[in-house]
Amino acid sequence: MAEHDYIYKFDAAQYDLMISKQPEVGSVIREIRSFAGLDVIDVGAGTGRLTTVMAPEAKTIVALDASEAMLQITSSKLCRLELTNWRIVQSDYVSMPLEDDSADLIVAGWSLCYIANSNCQKSCWEEKLQQVMEELRRVVRPGGTIIIMETMGTGTEVPSPPTFLSAYYEQLVEKYGFFHKWIRLDYTFESTEQAERLARWFFGDATADEILRKQIKQVPECAGIWWLNLPV
Numbered sequence: 001m002a003e004h005d006y007i008y009k010f011d012a013a014q015y016d017l018m019i020s021k022q023p024e025v026g027s028v029i030r031e032i033r034s035f036a037g038l039d040v041i042d043v044g045a046g047t048g049r050l051t052t053v054m055a056p057e058a059k060t061i062v063a064l065d066a067s068e069a070m071l072q073i074t075s076s077k078l079c080r081l082e083l084t085n086w087r088i089v090q091s092d093y094v095s096m097p098l099e100d101d102s103a104d105l106i107v108a109g110w111s112l113c114y115i116a117n118s119n120c121q122k123s124c125w126e127e128k129l130q131q132v133m134e135e136l137r138r139v140v141r142p143g144g145t146i147i148i149m150e151t152m153g154t155g156t157e158v159p160s161p162p163t164f165l166s167a168y169y170e171q172l173v174e175k176y177g178f179f180h181k182w183i184r185l186d187y188t189f190e191s192t193e194q195a196e197r198l199a200r201w202f203f204g205d206a207t208a209d210e211i212l213r214k215q216i217k218q219v220p221e222c223a224g225i226w227w228l229n230l231p232v
């Protein structure tokens with residue numbers, strides 16, 4: 001967690017390079033809810049993987065993230081697209097400076113996991129998750145949709161989520177009523193050397209050593225998708 005904090009503060013460009021090696025996820029979102037003409041909020045938007053795909057069709061989009069460096073990359077991508085329907089908000093997602101009932105669709109890609117990935121004990125992250133869920137419900141309108149994406153395992157062809165995230169994933173379904181499915185979002189790196197270097201940097205030695213041993217540049221990745229449609 002501490003290392004990822006450092007990455008989001010000082011190494012945003014390298015993070016953006018790494019995720020550029022995964023397939024685009026617009027169609028995954030569209031299958032659950034078309035975002036054409038909607039007011040959208042991307043929570044933990046990072047370097048804009050989801051924001052930049054949705055912005056051209058959305059009515060408006062807010063990219064919210066705690067990291068200024070990550071948001072700067074999102075911002076420059078949106079400027080290059082010559083769009084004017086977007087806004088960047090630097091904030092913690094536990095308490096968002098956004099109005100009640102201000103969005104039709106909230107997406108949160110690989111960002112809420114940091115609640116459970118913190119150093120606090122189970123009761124502490126459960127409380128924080130509850131706060132975030134209340135915050136998401138506050139800003140989404142009746143009839144709106146919340147979509148969450150998280151890792152179900154890197155370097156594995158079938159879901160094998162990190163143990164410390166299992167209880168959080170269970171709560172999304174059992175306590176908060178989300179539907180769930182999983183998909184493959186494999187990385188296709190330019191070379192084994194690049195795959196190994198970026199995996200060591202972000203995922204750690206075990207994943208990187210496996211890439212070296214297998215001499216692969218296509219690294220399997222499983223992603224979990226959770227979604228909740230709110231009553232009108």
Ligand SMILES: C[S@@+](CC[C@H](N)C(=O)[O-])C[C@H]1O[C@@H](n2cnc3c(N)ncnc32)[C@H](O)[C@@H]1O
Pocket residue numbers: 008019043044045046047048049050064065066067070091092093094108109110111112114
């Ligand atoms: C793995 S990146 C995901 C970025 C982007 N959604 C994507 O799909 O590539 C996680 C992001 O969550 C942000 N983040 C982590 N904890 C946060 C918090 N408490 N409030 C707001 N953003 C947070 C980080 O700054 C980082 O940009």
